[in-house]
Amino acid sequence: EPEVTQTPSHQVTQMGQEVILRCVPISNHLYFYWYRQILGQKVEFLVSFYNNEISEKSEIFDDQFSVERPDGSNFTLKIRSTKLEDSAMYFCASRRGDRVGQPQHFGDGTRLSIL
């Protein structure tokens, strides 16, 4: 069964550095998402992406964050000048279409640790 893949599984970075989290969505999916889950807290929406542009973003997704689909397969989340509070699990998800009932499928996540 096709799945969303994320790399790396764990990223350790010094505060102030830039990180890029990578995702390969399911191949025939058109909608892409990033979520964040701080340890012990709920899953939080960051951004949705469709047709090569951001369709919706949350208050969390400020100028520090950016997303890109550099080629036909990868979907990346860049975090500039990382802060300690950016430490979290980051999940990528994709969805085939926007018909009612179509679910999002999640990758296994990247654990980001900021030191």
Next chain:
Amino acid sequence: QKEVEQNSGPLSVPEGAIASLNCTYSDRGSQSFFWYRQYSGKSPELIMSIYSNGDKEDGRFTAQLNKASQYVSLLIRDSQPSDSATYLCAVIGKLTFGQGTILTVHP
């Protein structure tokens, strides 16, 4: 009011019992609802989706939706220890998650 709110947990049920998980949502225009299961340190895993009023059954799982009451629930019959996880109610389109209900099924 929280956009998606789940019944407080944790919930503990004996093996073989029915576990009942509840969720309410604030946006009356919401159309699609999902239940995800999340094991500790893992990603959310889709269990069921529902978008029509009434019940939807899939094996041991039954999702129930009542749009008039803005209420969605998940019943797990014959609960197994392997069902022990955090259950997340989610509402489309930006997929807003509830805070999750931790379910423990004890032998």
